[in-house]
Amino acid sequence: MPRFAANLSMLYTELPFLQRFGAAATDGFAGVEYLFPYDYAAGDIAEQLEAHGLQQVLFNAPPGDWAAGERGLACVPGREAEFADGMEQALDYAAALKCPRIHVMAGIVPAGQSAAAVRSTYVANLRRAARMAAAQGVVVMIEPINTRDMPGYFLNLQADAHALLAEIGEPNVQVQLDLYHCQIMEGDLATRLRQYLPTAHVGHIQIAGVPERHEPDVGEVHYPYLFQLIDKLGWDGWIGCEYRPARGAVVGGTSSGLGWIRDPGRG
Numbered sequence: 056m057p058r059f060a061a062n063l064s065m066l067y068t069e070l071p072f073l074q075r076f077g078a079a080a081t082d083g084f085a086g087v088e089y090l091f092p093y094d095y096a097a098g099d100i101a102e103q104l105e106a107h108g109l110q111q112v113l114f115n116a117p118p119g120d121w122a123a124g125e126r127g128l129a130c131v132p133g134r135e136a137e138f139a140d141g142m143e144q145a146l147d148y149a150a151a152l153k154c155p156r157i158h159v160m161a162g163i164v165p166a167g168q169s170a171a172a173v174r175s176t177y178v179a180n181l182r183r184a185a186r187m188a189a190a191q192g193v194v195v196m197i198e199p200i201n202t203r204d205m206p207g208y209f210l211n212l213q214a215d216a217h218a219l220l221a222e223i224g225e226p227n228v229q230v231q232l233d234l235y236h237c238q239i240m241e242g243d244l245a246t247r248l249r250q251y252l253p254t255a256h257v258g259h260i261q262i263a264g265v266p267e268r269h270e271p272d273v274g275e276v277h278y279p280y281l282f283q284l285i286d287k288l289g290w291d292g293w294i295g296c297e298y299r300p301a302r303g304a305v306v307g308g309t310s311s312g313l314g315w316i317r318d319p320g321r322g
Contacts, residue, residue, distance in 0.1 A: 057282055059316060060086035060112045062261075062297040069308045073103055080107035082310050088113040088295045091121075093144065097151035104152065111154040112293045113196070113231075113259055116184070117141035118160050126200075127160025129184075130177040130209040132168055142184045149193050156259060158196040158231055159184055161209035177209060178222055185225035194258055198231035201239040211240055213247055220256055229258030233297070238265045238276055245284055252290045260285070263298035270298060272315035 061067070061084040067075035072095065079087055087109050092100055104111055119125030119134070119141075128138040145157050159181065164173050185195045199216050200208045210216055216230045232251065234244055241247065251257050264274035271278045285294075300312045 057260075057285055057294045058086060058291070059084060060088050060110075060293045060295045062088050062090075062295050064089040064091075065297055065299050066309045073099060076100075076103035076107050076109055078308075078310070080109055082313055083316070084109070086110045086112040086293050088293075088297070090115050091117070092148050092152070093117060097148050100148075101151050101153075111152040113156045113158060113295060114145075114148070114152075114154060115158045115160055116145040119162070125162065126205055126208060127162035129159055129180045130162045130173045131165055132172050132176045135176070135180060138180050139183060139187075142187055146188060146191060146193060149188075150191055155192070156194045156196050156229075157184075157188065158198055158259075161197065161200075163205070163207040164209050173209065178219070181219075181223045181228060182225055185223065185228050189225070189227050193227070195225075195228045196231040196258055197228065198233055199236055199240065200233070201236040203239060204236075213237060213241065213251060217251065217254070217256055230256050231259045231261065232257045233261040233263075234276065234278075234281065235261065235263035235265055235268060235297070244276065244281060248281065248284055248288060248290075252285065252288045257290070257292070259292055259295065260290075261295040261297045263296075267301070268299050269301035270312045270315055271296070273301060278315075 061079040063075040067078045070078055076087060092114050119128045128134045149157055161177060188195050197210060197216055199210050199212055202208065202211055220228055237247055238244055262271045262278060264271050265276050266274060300309045
């Protein structure tokens with residue numbers, strides 16, 4: 056069965072952030088991910104990982120001004136220095152947390168910029184980020200995100216992400232395949248898995264129910280079939296549970312909605 060990591064930005068939000076690590080471990084998770092760690096000292100997070108025997112599997116590089124609607128800087132011309140500073144900060148956290156992957160968000164395409172300028176900025180920034188990360192053995196992740204949740208986001212389709220790997224040309228850049236985003240934009244998830252998992256270009260998978268982004272046993276995607284297929288294809292990476300609990304919001308917290316994980320291959 057796949058290895059599941061709890062996304063602590065979305066799961067266990069009934070608890071303060073640093074208490075979510077223990078809750079995830081109690082529920083049987085061996086790995087954790089989240090959006091951003093930067094509001095907390097790296098040492099405090101590392102203590103929680105150590106205390107609960109958890110592996111930090113992923114987090115995001117700084118996205119710019121999240122509250123103002125920025126969703127990454129990699130594609131934004133004129134923000135290259137800020138992007139590099141953010142990557143340095145992310146790598147400092149990765150070293151402290153022993154995290155092998157950093158997701159670099161592409162960003163919203165700026166109004167008035169040509170497609171060529173945005174793409175060349177993105178490729179150059181990703182090459183720079185990859186070379187910075189390679190020095191400490193970290194893999195840089197790129198993720199297609201759907202246009203409904205993030206209108207104007209630079210990267211939306213799996214084929215585009217995989218084509219960009221070749222253009223970036225750095226061996227430590229991989230694709231983050233979020234099946235929630237992929238279902239909304241493309242569908243045909245089993246075909247996508249068969250197409251891309253054997254290439255070794257996919258370094259991380261994420262899941263959520265579609266369309267509401269709740270538990271993966273709710274909605275139009277039949278995840279038990281996909282989990283079995285992932286196993287059949289021999290992919291053994293982490294699967295991040297990046298969803299907003301629906302059942303837990305009613306009673307019992309996140310834990311009450313984890314029945315699906317006890318037998319993820321059922322059906």
